[in-house]
Amino acid sequence: MSIPVITLGPVASAYVPGLERLRGPVTVVRRCEDLPELVAACQTGLARAAILGPGTTDLTASLVDRLRSVGVAVIALTDGAPAGETLEGLEYVASTVEPAVLAEAVSRAVDRFDDDAARSRAGAGPLQLPVAAAPPPVEVPDGPGDGRIMAVWGPSGSPGRTTVAINLAAELAAAGSSVLLIDADTYGASIGASLGLLDESAGLAQACRIADQGGFSTRALGRVAVSVAIKGGRLRVLTGITRPDRWPELRPVALGRVLDAARSFVDVTVVDCGFCLEADEELSFDTLAPRRNGATLRCLEAADAVIAVGGADTIGVPRLVKALAELADAVPTAAPRVVFNRVRAAAVGHTPEAQLREAWERFGPSTPISAFLPADPAAADRALLAGTALLETAPGSSLRLAIAELAGVPVRGGRGRAPGRRLGDVRFSGNTDRLPR
Ligand SMILES: Nc1ncnc2c1ncn2[C@@H]1O[C@H](COP(=O)(O)OP(=O)(O)O)[C@@H](O)[C@H]1O
Ligand SMILES: [Mg+2]
Incomplete structure (x- = not known):
């Protein structure tokens, strides 16, 4: 299934046509221009991953945590090597990579997020990620419909x-x-x-x-x-x-x-x-x-x-x-x-x-x-x-x-x-x- 993603900022949204041409691994469901819009969009449960363009926001642990707490894996596009300490739970990708490489990074980040969340639920892993806010499963007894x-x-x-x-x-x-x-x-x-x-x-x-x-x-x-x-x-x-x-x-x-x-x-x-x-x-x-x-x-x-x-x-x-x-x-x-x-x-x-x-x-x-x-x-x-x-x-x-x-x-x-x-x-x-x- 295609991973729904949201982009933040012009560099990230410039990837949209390239990602769409790949026809499959990711689907850009929203392009956001500022952080409040991105956070609001993530809170609707719309996306599984967010791609943050360089310079769009201060990358902080609380931001990453906040987005992950609503079920969204975070990918940061960087100009050159990431400055300062790298943050746990954040996938760094150079802003010059091909769309296919970015798509792979998105899918890797989502897999890692799911693994971390499963470990956290089992109470076994070193990472205790907040998963409480992830939306509860929908009860649709007949399975996903095709209406x-x-x-x-x-x-x-x-x-x-x-x-x-x-x-x-x-x-x-x-x-x-x-x-x-x-x-x-x-x-x-x-x-x-x-x-x-x-x-x-x-x-x-x-x-x-x-x-x-x-x-x-x-x-x-x-x-x-x-x-x-x-x-x-x-x-x-x-x-x-x-x-x-x-x-x-x-x-x-x-x-x-x-x-x-x-x-x-x-x-x-x-x-x-x-x-x-x-x-x-x-x-x-x-x-x-x-x-x-x-x-x-x-x-x-x-x-x-x-x-x-x-x-x-x-x-x-x-x-x-x-x-x-x-x-x-x-x-x-x-x-x-x-x-x-x-x-x-x-x-x-x-x-x-x-x-x-x-x-x-x-x-x-x-x-x-x-x-x-x-x-x-x-x-x-x-x-x-x-x-x-x-x-x-x-x-x-x-x-x-x-x-x-x-x-x-x-x-x-x-x-x-x-x-x-x-x-x-x-x-x-x-x-x-x-x-x-
Ligand atoms: N093709 C049409 N010819 C004449 N009257 C129309 C036509 N389409 C809609 N109307 C009338 O226009 C009014 C507004 O239409 P409505 O469908 O409620 O608009 P909206 O939902 O976009 O606000 C209604 O009174 C409706 O009956
Ligand atoms: Mg109406």
């Missing part, structure tokens, strides 16, 4: 993330997949209201609470998720937090465990994510404070596919361009699929798709546009009013057909997707080890 996770994300300004998430989930469920829909938006959760669910149970917060206590199983997930019937299928739903100030209840480590369990629970999990990726500024090295955007980052890191939804107008396009650049920095493993929503001539000109393509070619990143979802206020409102998905209230609407096409499921009389194309054929981009079975 896929699709994150629906996009910049601020309501580009239509929730609409896309609900309708993608509904289309997949109606096509025969088992589907879990999760509302992980820490700023404006709205799946419960959009589906007319009256219960105020904040299912995701409940699930995270159980997962935080150590054991979390598909059975627990089954108990907490609400079951919602939709035409032709059934959705399981974890509703979001009922007030934005409840965001600390969605701790990234716990959320990661919920997502792990979801992979065993259903074929596809669709997550409606918050928009903001910024690392919280008030974090200092010594705090264990939860981060508001940690939930979004965790979902994006875990996702096999990221759908990036942008508004198809003069405000939405530049916002999406900026947001995608932030995403590339914060979650280098994400391979987003760009989707424009509310596509309409009134906002961009006569041939809106052509206009958007042209603007994207000029200003956007190289990521191609995967779909154009038309503006269809009547259909969107009818579905909201009825508290359901478009496939029930507006099955023939152009918006529904476009979302079904994005989901890769055939709709008879739809917009020309080859008949018989089912979920198993859908190409999920993102983490390569989760490509289609």
